[in-house]
Amino acid sequence: MRCCVTALLLALAAVPALGEGRDLKLTFAARCAVCHGLDGSGRGAAGVRLGPRGFGESKSLGKASDADLARIIRGGSEAMPAFSFLLTEAEARRMVAEVVRPFAARRHR
Numbered sequence: 825m826r827c828c829v830t831a832l833l834l835a836l837a838a839v840p841a842l843g844e845g846r847d848l849k850l851t852f853a854a855r856c857a858v859c860h861g862l863d864g865s866g867r868g869a870a871g872v873r874l875g876p877r878g879f880g881e882s883k884s885l886g887k888a889s890d891a892d893l894a895r896i897i898r899g900g901s902e903a904m905p906a907f908s909f910l911l912t913e914a915e916a917r918r919m920v921a922e923v924v925r926p927f928a929a930r931r932h933r
């Protein structure tokens with residue numbers, strides 16, 4: 825019985841909508857990469873036309889605080905749709921810290 829409970833808990837943890845600790849890299853791949861690209865370059869299939877800057881480009885993320893970027897993610901900006909339906913404020917901040925900023929860091933190395 826104990827194994828079944830464990831298996832059930834593991835299965836539930838894998839369902840993105842239920843977990844506080846969901847893997848935001850997966851969310852990025854599923855929801856954001858179409859425009860921003862899997863590599864954050866801004867060259868996703870739709871990004872080519874909508875033209876988000878690459879996260880690694882110097883002007884893009886430089887002066888913006890995590891709070892600013894979380895606000896863009898949840899509220900949208902120009903061609904960027906709002907994702908407040910998908911991400912809480914805390915998750916949007918985690919998205920910035922764990923997914924968006926590391927793309928920029930990688931590009932500058």
Ligand code: HEC
Pocket residue numbers: 852855856857858859860870871874875876877878879884885893896897901902903904905907919924
């Ligand atoms: C339909 C295409 C599209 C999707 C989907 C999309 N974005 Fe964007 N995103 C854009 C565009 C275009 C901009 C530039 C907006 C501007 O210039 O004001 C942008 C800007 C941003 C910025 C600000 C950085 C900058 O260079 O100004 C962040 C951070 C960001 N997006 C994160 C995300 C995240 C995280 C997701 C998924 C939850 C996502 N985006 C989904 C198109 C998209």
